Amino acid sequence: MDGQQNEQDGHGTDAGATPTAGRRRVAAAWRALTRPGRRGPLRLVGMTLAVLVVTFAGVVIGVLAGGRVDTDIGPFQATLTLSPTTDGGGTTVSIPPLGALLLDSHDGPTHLTVRLGALDQGRTEALIDDPASIQRASQSAVEDVRAGVMRLGLRTVASAVLATLLLAALVFRDIRRTAWSGGLALLVVGGSLGAAAGTLRPQAIEEPRYEGLLVNAPAVVGDARRIANDYTRYAEQLQRLVGNVSQLYTTVSALPVFEPAPDTTRVLHVSDMHLNPTGWQLIRTVVEQFDIDVVIDTGDITDWGSEPEASFVGSIGLLRRPYVYIRGNHDSGRTAAAVARQPNAIVLNNSTTTVAGLTIAGIGDPRFTPDKNTSPAGSGLTKQVAEQVIGVGEQLATTVRNSPRPVNIALVHDPASAGPLSGTCPLVLAGHTHQRQVSKLPQQPGLMPTQLLVEGSTGGAGLRGLEGEKPTPLSMSVLYFDKDKMLQAYDDITVGGTGQAQVSLERHVVEDPRAGPPVPVTPTPTR
Template identity: 70%
Template structure:
């Protein structure tokens, strides 16, 4: 009986039918299983799992860095964005839209830091202006703000990479143990990269930047960087006085008794050569509001290089909410003109006329595009137009003015040389280009009306070029007053001291009407009285 029971299992295994055996192997094939053979390919399998964990970890670190490796922070009055990205050589990129970027060899390692300066915080700027001592405190605290922002950025990146890696590992492996290994490895990789950057940091790298974008040309434009830094230091120290004096300028305008504006007076603000100076817009907006400006006229060089990134600078035109008549300068490209034309209140003239606020205005763009020395013949660039060719541009505009259906009140050119052929075609020509204000009478043409040429200085203080000389270039603009017959009756010249200076001047000039010619009576013929003879 016992022998029968002992042999039963063996008898059962031997009794397995071919049909049952076929079903068992079919089940193994469906589940992907294979007969287990102890010790076979165990080492290869472990290496494969380790490589898979490493690949998933690197992917998680990359995704976590791109998704979470960025923070916003305040640096002085600026709102800045700090971000980290994988890189071979490390370093720091400081982006300054729309001018370009500075590349700093600040550290080693596979991590690159990007600092992008955004818009100014208006409330913080006003707070700085209200307390002059806070300007120095803001400069000193900027370093601490950068350190704090970088620290928060590092911690945020560390957390983001570990979280992204764990989630990715769970999705791929569906195994908590492997996900934990991947998360730990991500922590070590990220911490090691950040630690390498921290231990190899070179603070002196900021003294030797590499320029990118528009800033490539900055050294050639501004000259000695130390001198420019000193000028900007002086500017910060006297900024409070500058704002105070500008305020006094606008509040005292109403007390000027020289010129009484008549009803129906049209006020025109003439600006020119802003050269990307952002402070010019605030001054323009203030003048537009305080003087009740009806039309703004810009005679060119609103940008410096005519590039696509500079197009954002012209966006402030729409904030003026007044008609803005513009002609292209030699620093403005076709893209610049197109960007201006996209503003809802802008009118771009190029050998054309328009009527705004009752004034008929004609204008033509500068035929040149010479933003830097690379466009000169010596540098292999195109040959710029000669004086004769500039004169030919003026003759084209003169023909347009003569054929206009209504008399032209104002003509616009960028370079004063272009204005010469316009003598007698219009009473007033506005120009810019030379960065200094001057008023001349064009040579009179017999039988034609006299023409006045008013050349504006630089409303942007010549941009960075304004710091080249011993004295910075002032910011200038002019308010023109036209009567109901659209004749110029008076003008105010406004001058704001350049960088590092705080004086503000306003001078009003009233144009005396030409004297009325006296009518000479026609002599009546008389019979000569004979001379008595003796």
């Protein structure tokens, strides 16, 4: 009886305990079931946002770090850069220091920047030397851009995905979330580049917007497409013309009017190159064929006086002749410094030098006006500017008078500076006007007569020379000095532009410098 009672008590105890334990298990299960129900969506949303944030941060970091390639586009060294944007895409063609062209080339969250760097001198000269290479270069430039953009796209995708994976791995330390971030980055970058490719508008290059100094580009260089077409014809003909210069020496030797003596000093006068690389080809040919002793440059070797243009003067060293230079109004102090670094160059700034037996004095232009809008060219020279231009002539005249050796040649950029030099030396050389002019300065009683020779543009006035119906011809002069360093004769060499398929040489024998009436010289507007 007792056993049975105990057994029943035991069963009773278990029966009483079972509902309690069951309730605990049900409560635990309920909590387990209800916890995900209450907090799971919030965690999912939070984790999704975290993945998105990490992905976009990684994409931005990757694009900024790796979205850049260096490439060659024709004769230019260029840098292509992709960057994120919220302004709807587009392309910027940066041309330091002139400014930029803004093109509405495509839509999407990516912006392409094409930064044109320095001209490769070897490739530029190859284009000029070989007419066929100009056409090949124009065709290959398209391929250069296409290949560069493809490389840029692949590199940007790889950089963005890699940066995202690394960032996700550091933040999440979870393979699945890292993989999701990398895949999402690939989708974002690929989609952005696809949107740009799908909305590409090649015709946008015909309607650019200008920034910086290029705001004045249409006014300065005219219709870009017309000039491009004109320059193609110009360059093609110019190749033949430059080649014909090699025949000039034969022409000179056949001229009976003036026969240079063995002790004659030959000086080549050039001016206003304005960044035209064809001028160097012509200068080198004349230096070799005419056995030039000294090259004199009366300024405006560049157009804007900027640091990137400094590489243009590197051809001076290839001439292997003394190169005497003064600064023009388009040349900056950096330009003069770049010329001075050439091993054979001499830069004069209210100073003198003696080269090949000739004592030469020179002074730079007092103005620096690469942008015509900053100069008084539109409304005539102001009194202040005229005084500056004439004032440098007065400074140089003082230097010439104080020179321990008699000065044979004085150099100024603007012929308006030459007036005060009358009677101080027999010859003054100038440029600036892009037109040849030979005159005698007003003679002062009791002083020697002074002749003024103004050179045209050895660079054909650069791009400005293409604005007219006929491009400005390339011009330079060879001056012959006797053993007493007096000018005996000079040859004017002209290489014609489009429609003028000839190289002309005119020889002038200098007569008695005291003959003929004086020609007054007035200040010249900035060019």
